Amino acid sequence: MKQHFRRFRARTLASVMALAFAASTWAVEPFTLGDIRVEGLQRVEPGTVFASLPFRVGEEYTDEKGTAAIRALFALGLFKDVRLEVAGNVLVVAVEERPTVANVDFVGAREFDKEALTKALREIGLAEGRPYDQALADRAEQELKRQYISRSLYGAEVVTTVTPIERNRVNLTFTVTEGETARIKDIRIVGNDAFSDATLLGLFEIDTGGFLSWYTKSDRYSRVKLNASLEALRSYYLQRGFLEFRIDSTQVAMSPDKQDITITVNVTEGDRFVVSGVTLEGNYLGKEDEFKSLVTIRPGEPYNADQVAATIKAMTDYFGNFGYAFAQVEARPEIDRASNRVQLSLVAEPSRRAYVRRINISGNVRTRDEVIRREFRQLESSWYDADRIRRSRDRVDRLGFFRDVNIETVEVPGAPDQVDLNVGVVEKPTGSLQLSAGFSSAEKLGLGFTVRQENAFGSGNYLSLDLNTSKYNRTLALTTIDPYFTQDGISRTLEAYYRRSRPYEDQGGNYSLATMGGAIRFGVPFSELDTVFFGAGVESTEIRPGTNIPAAYLAYAERFGYRSTALPLTLSWTRDDRDSALVPTSGRLQRLTGELAAAADARYWRGNYQVQQYFALGKQYTLAFNGELGWGQGLGDRPFPVFKNFYAGGLGSVRGFDQGTLGPRDVTGSSIGGPKKVVFNAELLTPFPGAGNDRTLRLYGFTDVGNVFGEDERPAFGDLRASAGVGLAWLSPLGPLRLAYAVPFKKEAGDRIQKIQFQIGTSF
Numbered sequence: 001m002k003q004h005f006r007r008f009r010a011r012t013l014a015s016v017m018a019l020a021f022a023a024s025t026w027a028v029e030p031f032t033l034g035d036i037r038v039e040g041l042q043r044v045e046p047g048t049v050f051a052s053l054p055f056r057v058g059e060e061y062t063d064e065k066g067t068a069a070i071r072a073l074f075a076l077g078l079f080k081d082v083r084l085e086v087a088g089n090v091l092v093v094a095v096e097e098r099p100t101v102a103n104v105d106f107v108g109a110r111e112f113d114k115e116a117l118t119k120a121l122r123e124i125g126l127a128e129g130r131p132y133d134q135a136l137a138d139r140a141e142q143e144l145k146r147q148y149i150s151r152s153l154y155g156a157e158v159v160t161t162v163t164p165i166e167r168n169r170v171n172l173t174f175t176v177t178e179g180e181t182a183r184i185k186d187i188r189i190v191g192n193d194a195f196s197d198a199t200l201l202g203l204f205e206i207d208t209g210g211f212l213s214w215y216t217k218s219d220r221y222s223r224v225k226l227n228a229s230l231e232a233l234r235s236y237y238l239q240r241g242f243l244e245f246r247i248d249s250t251q252v253a254m255s256p257d258k259q260d261i262t263i264t265v266n267v268t269e270g271d272r273f274v275v276s277g278v279t280l281e282g283n284y285l286g287k288e289d290e291f292k293s294l295v296t297i298r299p300g301e302p303y304n305a306d307q308v309a310a311t312i313k314a315m316t317d318y319f320g321n322f323g324y325a326f327a328q329v330e331a332r333p334e335i336d337r338a339s340n341r342v343q344l345s346l347v348a349e350p351s352r353r354a355y356v357r358r359i360n361i362s363g364n365v366r367t368r369d370e371v372i373r374r375e376f377r378q379l380e381s382s383w384y385d386a387d388r389i390r391r392s393r394d395r396v397d398r399l400g401f402f403r404d405v406n407i408e409t410v411e412v413p414g415a416p417d418q419v420d421l422n423v424g425v426v427e428k429p430t431g432s433l434q435l436s437a438g439f440s441s442a443e444k445l446g447l448g449f450t451v452r453q454e455n456a457f458g459s460g461n462y463l464s465l466d467l468n469t470s471k472y473n474r475t476l477a478l479t480t481i482d483p484y485f486t487q488d489g490i491s492r493t494l495e496a497y498y499r500r501s502r503p504y505e506d507q508g509g510n511y512s513l514a515t516m517g518g519a520i521r522f523g524v525p526f527s528e529l530d531t532v533f534f535g536a537g538v539e540s541t542e543i544r545p546g547t548n549i550p551a552a553y554l555a556y557a558e559r560f561g562y563r564s565t566a567l568p569l570t571l572s573w574t575r576d577d578r579d580s581a582l583v584p585t586s587g588r589l590q591r592l593t594g595e596l597a598a599a600a601d602a603r604y605w606r607g608n609y610q611v612q613q614y615f616a617l618g619k620q621y622t623l624a625f626n627g628e629l630g631w632g633q634g635l636g637d638r639p640f641p642v643f644k645n646f647y648a649g650g651l652g653s654v655r656g657f658d659q660g661t662l663g664p665r666d667v668t669g670s671s672i673g674g675p676k677k678v679v680f681n682a683e684l685l686t687p688f689p690g691a692g693n694d695r696t697l698r699l700y701g702f703t704d705v706g707n708v709f710g711e712d713e714r715p716a717f718g719d720l721r722a723s724a725g726v727g728l729a730w731l732s733p734l735g736p737l738r739l740a741y742a743v744p745f746k747k748e749a750g751d752r753i754q755k756i757q758f759q760i761g762t763s764f
Helices: 002-025 046-052 063-075 114-123 134-149 197-201 223-238 288-292 305-321 369-373 386-398 551-560
Strands: 035-039 079-087 090-097 100-107 157-165 169-177 183-190 246-254 260-268 274-282 328-336 341-349 355-362 402-412 415-427 431-440 444-456 461-469 473-482 491-501 512-525 530-544 563-566 569-576 587-597 604-617 621-634 676-687 697-709 721-732 735-746 756-760
Touching: 035 046, 046 063, 063 079, 063 090, 100 114, 114 134, 134 157, 134 169, 183 197, 223 246, 223 260, 223 305, 274 288, 288 305, 305 328, 305 341, 305 386, 355 369, 386 402, 386 415, 530 551, 697 735
Parallel strands: 035 090, 100 169, 183 260, 274 341, 355 415
Antiparallel strands: 079 090, 157 169, 246 260, 328 341, 402 415, 431 444, 444 461, 461 473, 473 491, 491 512, 512 530, 530 563, 530 569, 569 587, 587 604, 604 621, 621 676, 676 697, 697 721, 721 735, 735 756
């Protein structure tokens, strides 16, 4: 009430003053202006005043023009007082400027940093160097309170202190008493009989809190989260046959001390309906059988709104594949309340067929048009094809250059059979200079330096320089990728690298393997999901002797030399239809890689196949499988190079065993890996207790099976190692972190056990 009164008083006084000053000019007879003088200016330029006056020297002055002049000057917001005085044929404009804000400070603000609050006040017009008035200060107080309410700090109080200083300026200090965060004390659902409170409240993004609420903030009230939760509640009922379900009201009550919030949701469930049948009506272009195959609604099952929506969308999209951009499909239910059954009629109106006249691209300040256009499968002057447009949008989005990609279909005025596609993109920074550090139980401390540009000079080309170091592996690599080396979309990758490594097992030795080389690789897309890569390279590997070097390394070096040169040819295939690369819940990833070196010193072939499959078990749970097979063999009279061996054990392989220690050992007891590898993993991922449905923080249970075998060994089920355990997966600011506690339940004497393992940056 206090703030409203201040605004009313300020406006009233300004109006009264303006009318009073205007009244003083009414007694003046019209005359020709000989001169105009402005008095009282300190910071405002005289030109600003003259530009606002509705008259000039040599023009006639009247009472009406004087009133208009006063109003115009007050409207500038720069003056708190304006007077017009007449002396002969000279008009004197006397003004008193408003104070200017010299400094804005915040005391007691801990929830927000100063920059965030300063930006919020700047958006309402209060900032350093701008004119000050009390109404603006009142608005600033309300804006600051609004910011705190968004963080559930409903008891926050803001007091403004205005300190005048020299040269008609003021310092503003906002003293904030934040108070305690308001928490959700209780959520009640009234009117539910078919499902329990626990089941329905489990759908909500907000809750009454748990021991992880400090991280998830799920017990803080948010109108946006409440609306999302109510939609999830409505969807849950409509998926299970409650066709007439409705949310009658939602009350949010706050305790007098503004610390506790109670939410009450009143619902009416209605009856549960079963679908008795589905019929197609309208114009289906003579393709009724094809459209029927898109129907996911099953007679005899409860009515499911999601199935109805999915069917309508599939049909609308299918119409779009034939050029009908404006097709409409409507589901008309016929309800039989006596038997609680519903008959659905899907009525289609394809409207008219359309061509795509132009594809207009906007928002790409840095990225060249051609980089976006070459990803399009929908062409100009061709039939509108919804499937091609959808694939075009996905391909542009997968470039990784944009925060958002949106395609809007716009009718062409005067041409009912034509549309334009307006493609709007929001660019994001694609270059990075990163210094990073990581730690794992296997490789200890690792440091990294990366210079990367995914969209070099707006051309869509990739360029990177990576430098990584750890206790066991060090890498320096330069890579460049041209995704459109040819107009058909064949990519070209050039890389040069230097790697120094040794097996994970640390026995205090200082031997190492140093590999230096380069490669060229081409990628040929055979479909939207499948890409085949082939390439060639040259590399030189040096066995650097030292203490505790495995006997197998010495034996290979004595027979073939400490330095080996190879000319590997590579051929690989990748297919990826996962819904996410970081947190997948469905889909499959497959990789098949072959490497052949038939010339130079090292002669071998090596193949590796990996498949990952994800199944979504409802909204919260994911079942994941990973399988990997590796096989290598020497060519001619040469054995498989020991420095090309596979390794198993540890994170990303068979957890519970020390990293890289499974498989053959030489006479010194060192783990040397082998040319044959078998690994299988199964995981069940669940939300972390108290974290709600947060997919960035999850628990998982797992079972791992696998081993590595020597060149003369035959993989056998009885020789596989196995473990089981639980773990934590977290998308931390440093990268994906996985912590696992595993207990080997199938092991052999001499196996090195490590029950607790963790790593930042690992995948499966």
